[in-house]
Amino acid sequence: MNKLLALDLDGTMLRSDKTISEVTKKQIKRIKDMGVIIVAASGRGFHTLPDNVVCMTQITYAITLNGAATYKLHPKILMDHSRLKPAAVDQIIDMTIRERGICFEGFMDGYGYANMEYVREPNRYGASRLSLEYIRRTREPVEDMPAFIRKFKDRFNSLALVVPDPEQRDRIIHKLRTQVPAIYVTTSSANLIEISSVFSGKDRALRNLCEQLDVDMQDVVAFGDADNDAQMLRAVGTGVAMGNAGRACLEAADMVTESNDEDGVAHALAKLF
Numbered sequence: 001m002n003k004l005l006a007l008d009l010d011g012t013m014l015r016s017d018k019t020i021s022e023v024t025k026k027q028i029k030r031i032k033d034m035g036v037i038i039v040a041a042s043g044r045g046f047h048t049l050p051d052n053v054v055c056m057t058q059i060t061y062a063i064t065l066n067g068a069a070t071y072k073l074h075p076k077i078l079m080d081h082s083r084l085k086p087a088a089v090d091q092i093i094d095m096t097i098r099e100r101g102i103c104f105e106g107f108m109d110g111y112g113y114a115n116m117e118y119v120r121e122p123n124r125y126g127a128s129r130l131s132l133e134y135i136r137r138t139r140e141p142v143e144d145m146p147a148f149i150r151k152f153k154d155r156f157n158s159l160a161l162v163v164p165d166p167e168q169r170d171r172i173i174h175k176l177r178t179q180v181p182a183i184y185v186t187t188s189s190a191n192l193i194e195i196s197s198v199f200s201g202k203d204r205a206l207r208n209l210c211e212q213l214d215v216d217m218q219d220v221v222a223f224g225d226a227d228n229d230a231q232m233l234r235a236v237g238t239g240v241a242m243g244n245a246g247r248a249c250l251e252a253a254d255m256v257t258e259s260n261d262e263d264g265v266a267h268a269l270a271k272l273f
Contacts (some may be wrong), residue, residue: 011225046110067205105160126164126191245252
């Protein structure tokens, strides 16, 4: 019996224009009325979650920052979180500060901070047209981001590197994974490297939440589209990849549905519940 539904947001529940289709809303309401617990599972920080998601009363919990912080919604309560070790933060900055053409993001207490030049012109760093307003609205611009990160290095739940060049991104990911201990490295888009504590990950956060709710992971259905969703899809009873999903997510899934712009979530929910 499916008792809990975990939904990634960008590229999954959200269409490319960041809206939620009416047919998807109706299916989510139907599932909620059946008594199923509904969880948003995102790489976003809490205060950067879309209003159209936070305002949905059917969604009871939000896993944010790829599992680094989990909240109960309505009212907001921080249930669980992890922080990067200060030594790891220093090592990440030391390793990447001389990399050309990259920008830094940092997330603490649910808020996002980023290089001033990235907030001003995110398109220069590979951000899509549809993401420009979101980045400008949800990131506090900081003139010297590496110095800012070092100053608050004991408070960050997550860091991100904006790396437009794919070869450079893959090289940095390999260095981080092999040289910096006690970190979790993933990605949700072509120009991002997302870094949090080794105790994070959507799969780990979902497992912890299920333990608190007394729900078996085999009774969970999870949807996703990107690399940061793959482990979550493997960990649950039914993992569903979107038609627009990347290879890692497709390989991890039990089934594949239509794309996020074709109401893939709604179509699969109609079959599974």
